[in-house]
Amino acid sequence: xxxxxxxxxxxxxxxxxxxxxxxxxxxxxxxxxxxxxxxxxxxxxxxxxxxxxxxxxxxxxxxxxxxxxxxxxxxxxxxxxxxxxxxxxxxxxxxxxxxxxxxxxxxxxxxxxxxxxxxxxxxxxxxxxxxxxxxxxxxxxxxxxxxxxxxxxxxxxxxxxxxxxxxxxxxxxxxxxxxxxxxxxxxxxxxxxxxxxxxxxxxxxxxxxxxxxxxxxxxxxxxxxxxxxxxxxxxxxxxxxxxxxxxxxxxxxxxxxxxxxxxxxxxxxxxxxxxxxxxxxxxxxxxxxxxxxxxx
Amino acid sequence: xxxxxxxxxxxxxxxxxxxxxxxxxxxxxxxxxxxxxxxxxxxxxxxxxxxxxxxxxxxxxxxxxxxxxxxxxxxxxxxxxxxxxxxxxxxxxxxxxxxxxxxxxxxxxxxxxxxxxxxxxxxxxxxxxxxxxxxxxxxxxxxxxxxxxxxxxxxxxxxxxxxxxxxxxxxxxxxxxxxxxxxxxxxxxxxxxxxxxxxxxxxxxxxxxxxxxxxxxxxxxxxxxxxxxxxxxxxxxxxxxxxxxxxxxxxxxxxxxxxxxxxxxxxxxxxxxxxxxxxxxxxxxxxxxxxxxxxxxxxxxxxxxxxxxxxxxxxxxxxxxxxxxxxxxxxxxxxxxxxxxxxxxxxxxxxxxxxxxxxxxxxx
Amino acid sequence: xxxxxxxxxxxxxxxxxxxxxxxxxxxxxxxxxxxxxxxxxxxxxxxxxxxxxxxxxxxxxxxxxxxxxxxxxxxxxxxxxxxxxxxxxxxxxxxxxxxxxxxxxxxxxxxxxxxxxxxxxxxxxxxxxxxxxxxxxxxxxxxxxxxxxxxxxxxxxxxxxxxxxxxxxxxxxxxxxxxxxxxxxxxxxxxxxxxxxxxxxxxxxxxxxxxxxxxxxxxxxxxxxxxxxxxxxxxxxxxxxxxxxxxxxxxxxxx
Numbered sequence: 001x002x003x004x005x006x007x008x009x010x011x012x013x014x015x016x017x018x019x020x021x022x023x024x025x026x027x028x029x030x031x032x033x034x035x036x037x038x039x040x041x042x043x044x045x046x047x048x049x050x051x052x053x054x055x056x057x058x059x060x061x062x063x064x065x066x067x068x069x070x071x072x073x074x075x076x077x078x079x080x081x082x083x084x085x086x087x088x089x090x091x092x093x094x095x096x097x098x099x100x101x102x103x104x105x106x107x108x109x110x111x112x113x114x115x116x117x118x119x120x121x122x123x124x125x126x127x128x129x130x131x132x133x134x135x136x137x138x139x140x141x142x143x144x145x146x147x148x149x150x151x152x153x154x155x156x157x158x159x160x161x162x163x164x165x166x167x168x169x170x171x172x173x174x175x176x177x178x179x180x181x182x183x184x185x186x187x188x189x190x191x192x193x194x195x196x197x198x199x200x201x202x203x204x205x206x207x208x209x210x211x212x213x214x215x216x217x218x219x220x221x222x223x224x225x226x227x228x229x230x231x232x233x234x235x236x237x238x239x240x241x242x243x244x245x246x247x248x249x250x251x252x253x254x255x256x257x258x259x260x261x262x263x264x265x266x267x268x269x270x271x272x273x274x275x276x277x278x279x280x281x282x283x284x285x286x287x288x289x290x291x292x293x294x295x296x
Numbered sequence: 297x298x299x300x301x302x303x304x305x306x307x308x309x310x311x312x313x314x315x316x317x318x319x320x321x322x323x324x325x326x327x328x329x330x331x332x333x334x335x336x337x338x339x340x341x342x343x344x345x346x347x348x349x350x351x352x353x354x355x356x357x358x359x360x361x362x363x364x365x366x367x368x369x370x371x372x373x374x375x376x377x378x379x380x381x382x383x384x385x386x387x388x389x390x391x392x393x394x395x396x397x398x399x400x401x402x403x404x405x406x407x408x409x410x411x412x413x414x415x416x417x418x419x420x421x422x423x424x425x426x427x428x429x430x431x432x433x434x435x436x437x438x439x440x441x442x443x444x445x446x447x448x449x450x451x452x453x454x455x456x457x458x459x460x461x462x463x464x465x466x467x468x469x470x471x472x473x474x475x476x477x478x479x480x481x482x483x484x485x486x487x488x489x490x491x492x493x494x495x496x497x498x499x500x501x502x503x504x505x506x507x508x509x510x511x512x513x514x515x516x517x518x519x520x521x522x523x524x525x526x527x528x529x530x531x532x533x534x535x536x537x538x539x540x541x542x543x544x545x546x547x548x549x550x551x552x553x554x555x556x557x558x559x560x561x562x563x564x565x566x567x568x569x570x571x572x573x574x575x576x577x578x579x580x581x582x583x584x585x586x587x588x589x590x591x592x593x594x595x596x597x598x599x600x601x602x603x604x605x606x607x608x609x610x611x612x613x614x615x616x617x618x619x620x621x622x623x624x625x626x627x628x629x630x631x632x633x634x635x636x637x638x639x640x641x642x643x644x645x646x647x648x649x650x651x652x653x654x655x656x657x658x659x660x
Numbered sequence: 661x662x663x664x665x666x667x668x669x670x671x672x673x674x675x676x677x678x679x680x681x682x683x684x685x686x687x688x689x690x691x692x693x694x695x696x697x698x699x700x701x702x703x704x705x706x707x708x709x710x711x712x713x714x715x716x717x718x719x720x721x722x723x724x725x726x727x728x729x730x731x732x733x734x735x736x737x738x739x740x741x742x743x744x745x746x747x748x749x750x751x752x753x754x755x756x757x758x759x760x761x762x763x764x765x766x767x768x769x770x771x772x773x774x775x776x777x778x779x780x781x782x783x784x785x786x787x788x789x790x791x792x793x794x795x796x797x798x799x800x801x802x803x804x805x806x807x808x809x810x811x812x813x814x815x816x817x818x819x820x821x822x823x824x825x826x827x828x829x830x831x832x833x834x835x836x837x838x839x840x841x842x843x844x845x846x847x848x849x850x851x852x853x854x855x856x857x858x859x860x861x862x863x864x865x866x867x868x869x870x871x872x873x874x875x876x877x878x879x880x881x882x883x884x885x886x887x888x889x890x891x892x893x894x895x896x897x898x899x900x901x902x903x904x905x906x907x908x909x910x911x912x913x914x915x
Contacts, residue, residue: 037439037443083626087626092437092438092439093354093438096354096439097354097579097621097625098625100356100576100621101580101618101619101621101622101625102622104573104614104615105619105622107614108612108614108615109615112611112612112615225446225447225450228443232440232443261458263454263457263464264455264458267455267458270447270450270451271451273444273447274432274444274448274451277433277436277440277443277444278432278435281436506777507776509775509776509777509778510772513770513774513775513776513782513786514765514768514775514782514785514789515770515772515775516775517754517758517765518762518765520751520754520758521751521754521762523752524750524751524752525749525750525751525752527733527749528745528749528750528751529751529762530712530713530732530737531711531733531734531737531743531745532734532737532742532763532825532829533738533765533766533829534765535732535734536734542772546772588753
């Protein structure tokens with residue numbers, strides 16, 4: 001393996017890995033506030049890319065992306081309000097099936113709205129041949145966009161949770177819903193907000209990665225599984241660990257091409273998921289007590 | 297088994313025969329093909345009903361077991377072993393009557409596994425995998441369990457899609473017929489259409505009888521107790537872990553058998569049979585039929601699969617099942633035929649009566 | 661004679677909280693023993709440790725000369741221990757009779773194959789199970805509710821079903837977790853009569869209870885717990901006059 005190839009694999013791994021991490025963080029945001037695992041998380045990423053591509057036909061790129069993120073956030077809020085808000089003490093099983101159903105509906109709606117063609121946003125800078133030399137290897141600047149944008153997302157999120165009032169309210173809701181309600185926090189709105197936030201970051205990630213990975217109506221499912229794997233590895237609810245876990249999975253997956261045929265690449269991350277679930281379901285960084293599923 | 301169930305079984309036999317005669321008379325004999333396929337899919341569904349309704353476990357990967365059964369049987373009955381006929385193992389198996397020699401379409405020599413043998417091997421492999429997966433997976437709860445079964449199903453799908461031996465995206469075709477008994481063959485041939493319809497219904501009938509027997513037996517009681525309160529069930533001596541595992545394996549075998557027979561009937565199998573959408577479809581139908589209702593699952597299984605296979609949902613197929621899934625979960629989690637809705641109707645009717653006469657509202 | 665149940669130096673903590681701390685006591689065969697103490701003393705935790713629902717941190721539990729700490733609940737049940745629960749855990753969607761029939765699980769054998777194939781060998785066993793269960797329902801005078809869904813019965817009736825269920829396994833020791841909770845005076849007196857009747861059949865009883873009149877009335881010996889520790893273990897008359905016991909229930913005179 002030449003140093004160039006190594007660096008290529010590394011950057012590929014980091015790029016995909018950080019996207020998985022963003023999906024995982026999306027899972028965590030909703031899980032932390034509600035105890036639900038939103039199986040439709042991957043669809044937010046897909047919608048982000050799809051909307052941006054459509055808007056880009058008549059709007060300049062940055063505005064298209066901004067609109068796409070906003071539209072996806074609205075959709076996230078609508079999903080929560082239509083399907084989840086009014087449920088009374090639903091069982092875990094019921095919620096799982098509902099979010100799976102939402103995932104399917106979103107995917108099918110996307111299929112009928114946009115068809116099954118594979119699309120992509122144009123590269124933010126240049127095109128697919130443009131490259132920048134980093135560590136002696138040619139890297140597409142889009143990769144830097146992905147890494148940069150996602151890092152900014154993670155950074156802003158932690159600032160949001162630490163320093164803004166809204167962020168603290170959401171953390172209160174996550175820690176203890178009843179107590180938060182007693183403090184006057186409108187927990188129902190917090191839930192909707194967490195869906196909007198997850199949708200937003202997912203959409204942004206979808207836009208930024210679209211030139212590299214392309215977007216199609218069912219790009220969401222694979223991402224959801226991998227994002228979930230990453231969330232579990234890091235310990236459900238722990239977003240900093242999710243970033244580390246995401247990078248780990250991305251890099252493992254990327255380097256696995258040198259050992260295993262490409263077609264089996266997806267099977268590797270699923271195998272990792274199963275191993276983690278069987279051996280250490282609370283994740284590498286989590287504790288077994290925290291692994292008890294939260295009440296909705 | 298209970299009087300109600302025996303009556304229902306007899307009714308089922310009558311309906312099966314009736315439908316066949318009716319289709320002949322109306323000249324729509326081709327409906328039998330879709331009904332035969334629906335019957336096999338319903339076999340998967342009633343098995344899944346046992347796991348979801350009685351053991352209380354969700355399985356989003358049951359299509360994986362269907363695929364294991366179908367693919368293994370397909371591979372063993374299509375893979376030409378002629379090139380290995382010098383190996384002692386092959387010659388030994390041939391002597392035992394496990395292999396059958398013949399000629400393929402182009403006239404060259406063909407050596408494949410006997411369909412019965414392939415069937416048994418496929419089922420054995422399924423049992424092995426079901427135990428191997430079941431032991432760790434069933435220790436998980438809620439979301440973890442759902443994701444683990446989803447992951448299992450997806451792995452099977454990926455393996456089927458990526459492996460040359462499984463035909464990659466095209467799957468395996470030209471799977472020969474499966475001679476159950478002299479004169480009775482499971483295959484897609486035109487002349488055997490009616491016979492195959494009865495074979496499929498017969499297998500489904502046997503499956504349902506086994507399940508109904510189980511539910512009304514000591515073990516079935518134990519399973520229902522687990523569903524009611526697993527702490528109390530354990531205190532009464534019920535080995536929860538083991539029983540859930542056995543239930544899981546039984547349902548896996550049901551799915552595998554359905555896969556084997558359907559593959560021989562269709563003459564082939566493709567990776568989509570292992571896909572998430574198929575697994576979700578099975579779960580949706582069990583949910584609609586009422587999680588713990590074998591008859592509900594059966595009725596919905598036949599009805600919905602038949603409609604889907606006849607193309608009544610067009611290109612909105614997956615959308616329909618996704619909507620059914622959400623709809624049921626939002627509004628009637630006990631299923632359409634579940635007790636819940638019935639009790640709601642009863643209390644609606646008695647809403648005008650004085651309080652003493654109102655039936656108890658069911659606690660959820 | 662060795663005691664039927666011997667609890668030695670049992671310890672259980674949840675995170676930082678020591679729920680049960682170095683508790684030891686024994687229950688002789690044929691005795692009715694009560695565990696009392698203020699709320700939070702660790703009584704139900706103690707029960708859960710003995711019956712196997714919770715794993716112990718350290719200590720031994722010897723039942724019928726066999727060490728049972730660390731065994732799963734279903735194995736302990738098969739050894740002859742049966743229990744009821746503080747908040748009645750009735751099996752939903754099953755009739756009262758079916759609930760009691762589950763109690764016969766350890767006394768019957770039909771497995772999955774026998775069940776699925778409905779083998780003739782199981783028919784006699786099923787009849788026996790049904791007959792025995794009806795007997796118990798009749799003993800507790802709730803036979804009329806045999807075919808009613810258990811969760812729709814009145815509270816007192818559900819308690820009776822739970823008791824019948826626990827008795828169905830023909831246990832050598834019966835653990836009763838607050839059996840008198842929610843019962844009025846008459847029902848409690850009836851319960852006292854029932855419990856002594858069960859003891860007279862040869863079943864040893866260990867109960868957790870708050871109702872002092874019941875406890876003082878029927879117990880042969882009492883164990884008092886406070887904050888997870890055993891305070892004292894003695895006959896009812898001595899417990900009633902023990903100053904420490906009075907203090908933990910009524911508090912300090914100078915407060």
